[in-house]
Amino acid sequence: MANFQKLPSRAEDYSKWYNELVVKADLAEQSAVRGCMVIKPYGYAIWETIQHELDRRFKEQGVKNAYFPLLIPKSFLSREAEHVEGFAKECAVVTHHRLMNDPNGKGVVVDPNAKLEEELIIRPTSETIIWSTYKNWISSYRDLPILCNQWCNVMRWEMRTRLFLRTAEFLWQEGHTAHATKEEAEAYARRMLDVYADFAENVMAIPVVKGVKSPNERFAGALNTYCIEAMMQDGKALQAGTSHFLGQNFAKSFDVQFLSKENKYEYVWATSWGVSTRLMGALIMTHSDDNGLVLPPHLAPIQIVLVPIFKTEEQLNAILNRMNPILEKLQKAGVRIKVDTTDKYTPGYKFADYELKGVPVRLAMGGRDLENGTIEVARRDTLTKETVSLDGIEEKLLSLLEEIQKNCYTKALNYRIANTRECNSYEEFKEEIKKGGFLLCHWDGTPETEERIKEETKATIRCIPLEALPGYKEEPGVCMVTGKPSPRRVVFAIAY
RNA sequence: CGGGAAGUAGUUCAGCCCGGUGGAAUGCCUGCUUUGGGAGCAGGAGGUCGCAGGUUCGAAUCCUGUCUUCCCGACCA
Structure with a gap:
């Protein structure tokens, strides 16, 4: 082990x-x-x-x-006042255009005679x-x-x-x-x-x-x-x-x-x-989950991986001969497929590794399947697997990829919905924000209030939603901090 | 940029206190046996101990500096 x-x-x-x-x-x-x-x-x-x-x-x-x-010439950046204000503190600056041998030893040093007339900023x-x-x-x-x-x-x-x-x-x-x-x-x-x-x-x-x-x-x-x-x-x-x-x-x-x-x-x-x-x-x-990456099929570099289970080259060839027409059809349909024929790792190792890498669908085929005309299909998003007939497998796999794509989205949406809630008093807000998630709150629209909330709770207004979030209505109210009128709720959260 | 921790084999780490020719596990290579959820045995290769100075007869170990990473702040996509 x-x-x-x-x-x-x-x-x-x-x-x-x-x-x-x-x-x-x-x-x-x-x-x-x-x-x-x-x-x-x-x-x-x-x-x-x-x-x-x-x-x-x-x-x-x-x-x-x-x-x-x-x-970018340094002077360009300062043309727009707010723009330079926003980026000046994090700019890398090019000051010279030549190196020379260090006169005092090994290596190279910046040539002091090669100072640029106007310094250049690496674009932020x-x-x-x-x-x-x-x-x-x-x-x-x-x-x-x-x-x-x-x-x-x-x-x-x-x-x-x-x-x-x-x-x-x-x-x-x-x-x-x-x-x-x-x-x-x-x-x-x-x-x-x-x-x-x-x-x-x-x-x-x-x-x-x-x-x-x-x-x-x-x-x-x-x-x-x-x-x-x-x-x-x-x-x-x-x-x-x-x-x-x-x-x-x-x-x-x-x-x-x-x-x-x-x-x-x-x-x-x-x-x-x-x-x-x-x-x-x-x-x-x-x-992603505790087993590793989970990739939605539309973005996965490998959408389906086939892990043949074999002892001899004959067995491998028998599996490949059976699978090749199926894989070719899928590839023609635009599916990104990998067949892992290496004998460097055992199947168990490969299973764990493709899970870590987030490959949406894993196929396993061994001697048993070959006899029965079946294949094992494992889903990365649900970590479930089942053995299914090879009849019509191409269509099944194509629709499975779409199902996984949808499921990734639905799961993420449900998670967001479960962690989104309204919050009406600032006292409640201070407690609730510690649990994370999106808090929908009324805000008086002033930078001062937002700044105060940020200082006291680390939460910021992520955005003023263009439309009410699913399950919520857009309605006016009063600011949870100052009690001043607020046209609509905004999204507060701790941000990355 | 402040406070803390850490850098030793590809990787994870022990060794450091108390200086005396660098270890383990895993990975890698070879061979045989294996192969349906991270295989087993045998043999082998692999490290100027982050870097630069200093102390010393002698430094992974002590001292100084420096770089990088991680965590906590400040700043920001």
């Missing part, structure tokens, strides 16, 4: 469970550089599927991909470099709208990092659009929020609350920030995506004007929107 290391349970230590799962499931690991991760092939395969699915949806919205530089986000570029692209209303997206890395010098959830460097996409009218820009920011919500729910199987950020939580430089918020299994909230209506702030800072039909100069209206590798963290913390 191998003395393998089990994952810590979620109940024992959620944070430790997460950290170890990321590494043991082969998603990512720490790198030699503080706060920066190595995303391993298995983890990157999931990210590539995320990219692929999102990219397709963006293109349906008329978005085109482009690429802007990693380095690209609004400034993009708007300085858009200025050259826009002169007439006929040039609008511009709908660009870039897939890239950004860097924010974080004090405390965790794989996927908060790393100094992370991968993301940032969309930047320019519009002729306020209405069009606002509508576009809203539309991209819907794209994110659709993606989160149908591909990642993560239920989200669509909402608006309170002024305290708004993106630096935006007039309005929309977001999708998800609930993790430990009851904490995680912002899964944001879409900003930037108004004319960046157009004014970078002097981007266009000539309207009426032959008048007007400033351009802007949006930006993004999701990052943080989604990987959301994925893990929404579905």
